[in-house]
Every structure is written in structure tokens, then in C-alpha cells.
Amino acid sequence: MDLVLVLVIATVAIALFFDYTNGFHDAANAIATSVSTRALTPRIALTMAGILNFVGALLGVGVAKTIKDILSGFDNITAQSQSHALTVVLSALVGAIVWNLITWYFGIPSSSSHALIGGLIGVGLAAGVTVDWDKVVDKVAIPMVLSPALGFGGAFIIMTTIMWLFRRANPHTVNRGFRLSQTVSAAALSLGHGLQDAQKTMGVIVLALIAGGYHTSANDDIPLWVILSAAGAISLGTMSGGMRIMRTMGRRIIALDPPRGFAAESTAAIVLYGMAIGAHAPVSTTHTMTSAVMGAGATKRFSAVRWGVARGIITAWVITIPAAAAVGALTYVILRIFIPGN
Incomplete structure (x- = not known):
């Protein structure tokens, strides 16, 4: 088996492992509020999230194409430079995985998406590969700021509307109704x-296939086996849980009641769909959901949100891309010493 094929297989395997870590790292984003309000048990919530993660992965490929195009120039790779190109992709994945595991261990709901993007940017700079900065600004930086703002503002407005509509209703009846509604929003x-x-x-796997000569940049399709394997990996990761981060999302930011949980979940879902289908922008589920939780919680009173915890989360948001970029660049420097052809 030649070196290029070995590197392609290794990169695809590590990409799927990253997808798996993404699943258990981000599982809490989708179900923490439903579990904390007792709308769903953890086991049922994780199972439901895992199944729907799989289904959701089959609904589009626009975001995958955006990720694939962050690093350009892969369509001009020669046979002699294939191992170097694969080292670039492999290093970016390692940078993202290391940051994911660090933040998971400390229970910090940082962004797996931005860890991956940071890894790609860091390795691209270290390896001299062209980074498409226009795409980074339009599809990453602007949505990175916009999606949390929409999450906070949208949840605040929806929850304010709920409070006005049900202002004369029995609180117990309202909570019971929204506890059922949270099944749908989750x-x-x-x-x-x-x-x-x-x-x-999916985008990173296709990038590895292009680097290894098993796919072409001109072919804009995402192979079916790539879609199914990525969907399966994130689904399995989600089912394996994420209780550390779930505690931060569900209780430490603010103790949510069912109406606020519904407002946060429904707002975050709308933002994710809009960004994926309308803009093909790889936004952070973590950023969006955390901001929505803050927005829904702020309707109780701004002091009800534990802003000290929120401040720590926001700090993690800010440093995720540069931290993952640094780890990815360091990994590249190390791997190129040991992998022939670099």
C-alpha cells in the first residue's frame, strides 16, 4: 500500500473521529435545556438527538462545500506533493480534535466548527497554502458574530411574546404545555x-480525497459514502453523551423553565437552518444555542443570567480559532518531519 493511500485512509479515519467528538461535545447544545427542564430524560433526549443528527446530515451539502474551499490550490496538486497536501489536512484535524478534547474536559461549550476552521487556517498559514480570506470573512467571521446576536435577540423576543400571550394563564398549566412543546423544539x-x-x-474528507488524487475540485458533488459516514459518526457521538457541557448549558448559565427552554431551542434551530440553507455558512451550534439560552433567561431579569459563567464561555469563543490554529500549525511542523514527501 503506497504512502498516499495510507495518508488518505488515516485522514478520513481521523476526520470521522473528529465528527464523533463533535457529536459528544455538542450533544448538550441540543438537549441540555430539555433535560434541565425535565421535558425529556437524558437517555431519551440523547437517543432522539442522535437519530435526528443523522437525518439532518442528509439534508444538504452547502456547508460542506464552504469548508472544502477555505484552503485553495488543492486542484493543482502534483503526485510529488500529495503527501504534503494530506499532511496539511491531517494537521488541521488534529488541531481541532485537541482543542475539542481540552474544552470538553473542562466542560466549556466552545465551538467544534470554529476549532476545525481554526485548524485549517493555522495549517494553511504554516504550510504556505492559500487561505481564501474572502470566504473566511463572508462565511465564517460575519456569521460568527451574527448568529449569536440572532440567537440572543430572537430568544428574547419569542420569550417576551410568550410571557405576554400567557400572562393570565395558570403557570402550572403553561409549564406543562411547554414541557411537551420542548420535545418538538429539541x-x-x-x-x-x-x-x-x-x-x-464531509468538507474535510472531500479535501483529503482531492489532496490524494481521489476526487477533483471541479467535481462539486459530495460522494454518498462520505455523507453517510459523517452522518453516522456524529450520530454515534451524540448518543454517547456530553454530560459535562450539559450541566453548563442547562444549569450554570441560568436555570431555565419550559417556556424559556422552548424559546431558546426554537430560536437556535431557526438560526441554524437559515445559515445552512440560505447562506451555506458553517455557524456554531454552541454559540447560537448558548446565546439563545442567555436571551431567553434575560427576560426573567438580566441579573438572573450568571454573567460570570457566560463571560468565561465568550472568552472560549474568542480564543477557539487562534488556539486551534496554533495547535494545527504546531502539528504540521511536527508531522512534516516524520512523513516522507514533506
């Missing part, structure tokens, strides 16, 4: 998570 959010996050892995 399902919608899980579907949106699959639609967004599984596609990011």
Missing part, C-alpha cells in the same frame, strides 16, 4: 445540529 434543534456540523466533516 428535535428541531437536533436536526439543525446534524445539518450544520456533520457537513463540516
Whole structure:
């Protein structure tokens, strides 16, 4: 078996492992509020999220194509430079995985999406590969700011509307009704998570196939086996859980009641669908959902949100891309020493 084929197989395997870590890292985003309000048990919530993650991953490939095109010039790879191109993709994945595991261990709901994008940018700069900065600005930077703002503002407006509509209703009856409604909103959010996050892995796998000469940049299709394998990996990861981050999302930011949980989940789902289908932008499920939780919680009173915890989360948001970029670049420097052809 030649070196290029070995590197392609290794890169695809590591990409699917990243997808798996994305699943258990981000599982809490979709179900934490439903579990914390007791709308769903953890086991039922995780199973539902895993299944709908798989289904969501089959609904589009626009985000995958955006990820694939962040690094350009892969269509001019020669046979002699294939191993170097694959080292680039492999290093980006390692950078993203390391940051994912660090933030998972400390229970910080950072973005797997931005970890992957940071890894690609860092390795691209270290390896001298052209980074499509226009695409980074239009499809990453602007949506990175816009999606949390929409999440916070949308959840605040929806929850304010709920409070006005049900202002004379019995609180117990309202909570019971929205506890049932959260089953639907959590399902919608899980579907949106699959639609967004599984596609990011698809894009990296296709980039590895192009680097190895098994796919061409001119072919804009995503192979079916890539779609199914990425969908399966994120689904399995989600089913394996994410209780550390679930505690942060569900309780430490603010103790949500069912109406606020519904407002946060439904808002985040709408933002994820809109960004994936309308803009093909790889936005962060974590950023969007966390902001929506804050927005829904702020309707109780702004002091009800534990802004100290929120501040730590926002700090993680800010440093995720540069931190993953640094790890990816360091990985590239190390791997190129040991992989022939670099």
C-alpha cells in the first residue's frame, strides 16, 4: 500500500473521529435545556438527538462545500506533493480534535466548527497554502458574530411574546404545555445540529480525497459514502453523551423553565437552518444555542443570567480559532518531519 493511500485512509479515519467528538461535545447544545427542564430524560433526549443528527446530515451539502474551499490550490496538486497536501489536512484535524478534547474536559461549550476552521487556517498559514480570506470573512467571521446576536435577540423576543400571550394563564398549566412543546423544539434543534456540523466533516474528507488524487475540485458533488459516514459518526457521538457541557448549558448559565427552554431551542434551530440553507455558512451550534439560552433567561431579569459563567464561555469563543490554529500549525511542523514527501 503506497504512502498516499495510507495518508488518505488515516485522514478520513481521523476526520470521522473528529465528527464523533463533535457529536459528544455538542450533544448538550441540543438537549441540555430539555433535560434541565425535565421535558425529556437524558437517555431519551440523547437517543432522539442522535437519530435526528443523522437525518439532518442528509439534508444538504452547502456547508460542506464552504469548508472544502477555505484552503485553495488543492486542484493543482502534483503526485510529488500529495503527501504534503494530506499532511496539511491531517494537521488541521488534529488541531481541532485537541482543542475539542481540552474544552470538553473542562466542560466549556466552545465551538467544534470554529476549532476545525481554526485548524485549517493555522495549517494553511504554516504550510504556505492559500487561505481564501474572502470566504473566511463572508462565511465564517460575519456569521460568527451574527448568529449569536440572532440567537440572543430572537430568544428574547419569542420569550417576551410568550410571557405576554400567557400572562393570565395558570403557570402550572403553561409549564406543562411547554414541557411537551420542548420535545418538538429539541428535535428541531437536533436536526439543525446534524445539518450544520456533520457537513463540516464531509468538507474535510472531500479535501483529503482531492489532496490524494481521489476526487477533483471541479467535481462539486459530495460522494454518498462520505455523507453517510459523517452522518453516522456524529450520530454515534451524540448518543454517547456530553454530560459535562450539559450541566453548563442547562444549569450554570441560568436555570431555565419550559417556556424559556422552548424559546431558546426554537430560536437556535431557526438560526441554524437559515445559515445552512440560505447562506451555506458553517455557524456554531454552541454559540447560537448558548446565546439563545442567555436571551431567553434575560427576560426573567438580566441579573438572573450568571454573567460570570457566560463571560468565561465568550472568552472560549474568542480564543477557539487562534488556539486551534496554533495547535494545527504546531502539528504540521511536527508531522512534516516524520512523513516522507514533506
